[in-house]
Amino acid sequence: MLDRIVGSRRAAEGNGHLAVEAGLITDATQLASTRPTPWQTVQTARNIARPHAHDIISRVFDRFQELHGDRAFRDDPAIIGGIAELGGRPVVVVGQQKGSSTEENIERNFGMPYPEGYRKAMRLYRLAQKFHVPLITLVDTPGAYPGPEAEERGQAEAIASSIQLMTRLAVPVVVVVLGEGGSGGALALGVGDVVLALENATYSVISPEGCAAILWRSASEAERAAVAMKLAGPDLLDTGVADALIREPAGGAHTDHDATAAAIKTALIAQLERLSRVPVADLLSLRYERFRSFGMFVEPSGGTAPAPPRPWWRRILRNPLPKDAL
Amino acid sequence: MRLRNPFGRKTKEFPSHLWTQCPSCGEMLFNKQLDRNHNVCQKCGHHFKLGALARIDLLADAKSFSETDADMVSSDPLGFVDSKPYPERIAAAQAKSGHKDAVLTGDAQISGIPVVLAVMDFEFMGGSMGSVVGEKLTRAAERAYSARKPLVIVSASGGARMQEGTIALMQLAKTVAAVARLDDAAIPFISVLTDPTTGGVLASFASLGDIILAEPGALIGFSGARVTSETIGEKLPKGFQRAEFLLEHGFVDQVVPRSQLKERIAFFLNAFRVAGQDLRWSL
Numbered sequence: 001m002l003d004r005i006v007g008s009r010r011a012a013e014g015n016g017h018l019a020v021e022a023g024l025i026t027d028a029t030q031l032a033s034t035r036p037t038p039w040q041t042v043q044t045a046r047n048i049a050r051p052h053a054h055d056i057i058s059r060v061f062d063r064f065q066e067l068h069g070d071r072a073f074r075d076d077p078a079i080i081g082g083i084a085e086l087g088g089r090p091v092v093v094v095g096q097q098k099g100s101s102t103e104e105n106i107e108r109n110f111g112m113p114y115p116e117g118y119r120k121a122m123r124l125y126r127l128a129q130k131f132h133v134p135l136i137t138l139v140d141t142p143g144a145y146p147g148p149e150a151e152e153r154g155q156a157e158a159i160a161s162s163i164q165l166m167t168r169l170a171v172p173v174v175v176v177v178l179g180e181g182g183s184g185g186a187l188a189l190g191v192g193d194v195v196l197a198l199e200n201a202t203y204s205v206i207s208p209e210g211c212a213a214i215l216w217r218s219a220s221e222a223e224r225a226a227v228a229m230k231l232a233g234p235d236l237l238d239t240g241v242a243d244a245l246i247r248e249p250a251g252g253a254h255t256d257h258d259a260t261a262a263a264i265k266t267a268l269i270a271q272l273e274r275l276s277r278v279p280v281a282d283l284l285s286l287r288y289e290r291f292r293s294f295g296m297f298v299e300p301s302g303g304t305a306p307a308p309p310r311p312w313w314r315r316i317l318r319n320p321l322p323k324d325a326l
Numbered sequence: 327m328r329l330r331n332p333f334g335r336k337t338k339e340f341p342s343h344l345w346t347q348c349p350s351c352g353e354m355l356f357n358k359q360l361d362r363n364h365n366v367c368q369k370c371g372h373h374f375k376l377g378a379l380a381r382i383d384l385l386a387d388a389k390s391f392s393e394t395d396a397d398m399v400s401s402d403p404l405g406f407v408d409s410k411p412y413p414e415r416i417a418a419a420q421a422k423s424g425h426k427d428a429v430l431t432g433d434a435q436i437s438g439i440p441v442v443l444a445v446m447d448f449e450f451m452g453g454s455m456g457s458v459v460g461e462k463l464t465r466a467a468e469r470a471y472s473a474r475k476p477l478v479i480v481s482a483s484g485g486a487r488m489q490e491g492t493i494a495l496m497q498l499a500k501t502v503a504a505v506a507r508l509d510d511a512a513i514p515f516i517s518v519l520t521d522p523t524t525g526g527v528l529a530s531f532a533s534l535g536d537i538i539l540a541e542p543g544a545l546i547g548f549s550g551a552r553v554t555s556e557t558i559g560e561k562l563p564k565g566f567q568r569a570e571f572l573l574e575h576g577f578v579d580q581v582v583p584r585s586q587l588k589e590r591i592a593f594f595l596n597a598f599r600v601a602g603q604d605l606r607w608s609l
Contacts, residue, residue, distance in 0.1 A: 112557075143557075144529075144548065144549075145557075146548065146549030146553050146554045146557050146558065147554065147557075147558045147560075148562050148563065148566060150548065151547055151548060151549070151562065151566060151567060152575055153575070154533075154575065154576070154577050155529070155548040155549070156528040156529040156532075156533050156547070156548040156577075157533045157577055159529040159530075159548075160498075160502060160528075160529050160530050160531070160532075160533035160534050161533070161534070163498060163499055163502045163529075163530060164502045164503075164505075164506045164509075164534055167499065167502055167503040167506050168503075168506050168510070183486075183495060183526070184486075184495070184498060184525075184526055184529040184530075187495060187496075187498055187499060190499075191499050191503075203492050203495075204491065204492060204495070205486045205487075205488055205490075205491055205492055205494050205495040205526070206486075206488055206553075209556070210552075210553055210556065211488050213552060213556060214488065214552065215408040215409070215488065216408060216409065219556070225408075228404065228406050228407060228408065228491075229404070229406075229488070229491045229492075230404045230491050230492070231491065231492065235492075236492065239403070239491075239492060239493055241492045241493075241496065287503075288503050288507075291496060291499040291500045291503055292464065292500055292503065292504075294457075294460070294493055294496035294497065294499075294500055295457035295458075295460055295461045295493065295496075295497065295500070296400070296401045296402075296403035296457045296490075296493060297398050297399060297400055297401055297457045297458045297461055298398070298399050298400075298401050299395070299397060299398045299399075300397050300399075301396075301397050
C-alpha cells in the first residue's frame with residue numbers, strides 16, 4: 001500500500017530502507033550526540049554563506065530556466081522559480097531566495113517575499129499541475145514581508161491562497177526547508193506530500209526575537225525563546241513537522257555547498273521516484289491527512305458527545321428578565 | 327442621547343462595572359444599554375469587541391445553537407514556559423473567559439437556515455489559534471462538508487498561538503485544507519472578520535471565504551504592529567489594517583455594521599441555497 005512518509009519515524013519499519021538509502025535522518029537518535037543548541041542552529045540556519053535557493057538549484061537540477069513575474073503586478077526577487085530537470089525528468093521548482101551578500105540581500109529583500117512573490121509561486125504551482133510535472137519547493141525565509149505595501153496588496157490573502165492551492169495541487173509536492181522556515185511566509189511554500197529539512201534548518205511559528213519581544217517583552221531573550229519554541233531539526237522530527245532530515249556536511253551546509261546539494265539531490269530523486277507511483281487521488285487524501293493530524297489536545301468526553309443542553313432553570317437564573325424588559 | 331450629570335464629571339461617578347467610556351467619541355455608555363445594543367456605541371456607532379456567547383446570541387436563532395466538541399482542551403505539546411508555564415496560562419484564560427479555549431463551534435440556524443457556526447473569542451489568550459482552535463474549526467468544516475451545510479466562521483484572533491510552536495503554525499494548513507474541501511464541494515463558507523483578525527488566522531481560513539464580511543473599524547491585517555516596527559523600523563500609518571482599508575484594497579466584500587450582520591449573512595446563505603438547490607444540492 002501507500003507509504004505516506006517513507007522516511008518518517010512512523011513508517012520507518014516498513015520503508016526505512018528507502019530513507020536510509022537516500023541518507024536521510026528519520027530519528028533524532030541518528031544525529032550526532034553533541035548537538036548544537038537551538039540558538040546555535042538558528043545562527044547556522046541564518047549564516048549568510050549557507051547555500052541559498054539558487055546555489056541549490058544550480059547544483060541539484062539540470063537546465064534550470066527561471067520564470068519571472070506574477071502576471072499581475074511585478075516580479076518579486078525574493079521568490080525564484082522555474083522549470084528544470086531532475087534526473088532527466090522535468091520538475092517545477094520554487095524557492096525563497098536570500099542574498100549571499102548585503103547588496104544581494106537588499107535586492108532580494110532578505111528573502112522576505114511580497115504578496116506578488118506568493119502569487120508568482122501560485123502561478124508556477126498551477127503550471128506544474130496543468131502539465132503534470134512534480135513540484136519541489138525550497139523554503140528559506142525569515143517570514144513574509146510585513147511592511148505597508150505588503151499589507152496593501154494583501155499579504156495574508158496571498159499566503160492563505162497559496163497554502164490552499166498547495167493542499168490540493170494534483171501533482172507530487174516535495175518541500176525542502178533549507179534554512180529558516182519563518183511562520184506563514186514559509187508555510188505558503190511548505191505544504192507537501194513530503195517535508196524534508198536540512199539538519200540545521202529551523203521551522204517556527206514566529207522568529208525567536210519576535211516571540212521574545214511578545215512573551216518576555218525583550219528581544220534579547222531570543223535565545224530562551226529559541227529553546228522554548230522547539231524549532232530545530234530533532235524537534236521537527238519529533239512533532240512530525242519534518243518527515244526526515246537531510247544530513248549536512250560536518251561543520252554545516254555553508255562549509256560545502258556541493259556536498260549539501262548532492263545530499264538534497266539524492267533525497268529528492270528517491271522521494272519523487274516513490275511519490276510518482278502513487279495515484280493522484282491517494283496523494284491528495286494522504287496530504288490532507290498529513291496536515292490534518294497535527295494537534296495535541298485532550299477530550300474528556302471522547303469527542304463524540306455534544307454538550308448537554310443547559311437546563312431551563314439555569315437559563316432563567318442567569319437571565320431572569322427577557323431581553324426587551326429593560 | 328447625551329448624558330447630563332448634575333454632579334459634574336468625576337470618574338468615580340462612573341464605576342466601570344456600570345459605565346463604559348466610548349474610546350471613539352468619549353461618550354459614557356451605560357453597560358446594560360451597551361449590552362442590549364450588542365456592544366455598539368449608540369452615539370457614534372463604535373463597535374466594541376463582542377464575546378463569543380454574545381456573538382452567538384446575535385447571529386443564531388434563539389435556542390438553535392448546540393455546541394460541539396465543548397470539552398476539548400489543549401495539552402502542552404512543547405512543555406512551553408515563558409514567564410509562566412503554558413498550562414497555567416490556559417487555566418487563567420479559562421477562568422477569565424469562561425471558555426475552554428478560544429473558539430466555540432456548533433450547529434445553529436441563522437434565520438431558519440441550518441449552518442455550522444464557529445465563533446472565536448478574543449478574551450481567551452487573544453483568540454490565538456493552537457491545536458484546539460485548529461481542531462475544532464477543522465471538525466466544524468468537516469461537519470459542514472459531510473452534512474452539506476454552509477459554514478460561518480466569525481474570527482477574532484491575534485494569530486497562531488506561540489506557546490504551541492510549529493504545531494500551531496501547522497493549524498493554518500490544517501484549517502485551510504478543510505475549508506478547501508468545502509470550496510471543491512460548492513458548500514458556502516462565509517468568513518466574518520471582527521476586531522481584531524490578524525496574523526495566522528487572517529493568513530489562513532479567514533481570507534478564504536466565498537463571502538468575506540468585516541465589522542466597521544475592525545483591526546484586520548497580516549502582521550502585528552510590534553512585528554512590523556521591529557522588522558522595518560517604521561510604524562504603519564494610521565488607518566492601515568482597518569476594515570475600511572481592506573475594503574478599499576479589495577480584500578473584503580463588505581463592511582457590515584453589527585446590527586445588520588445577521589440579515590446580511592442570511593441573505594447570502596439564501597442566495598447560494600436557492601441557486602444551488604436545483605443544481606448542486608440535490609445529492
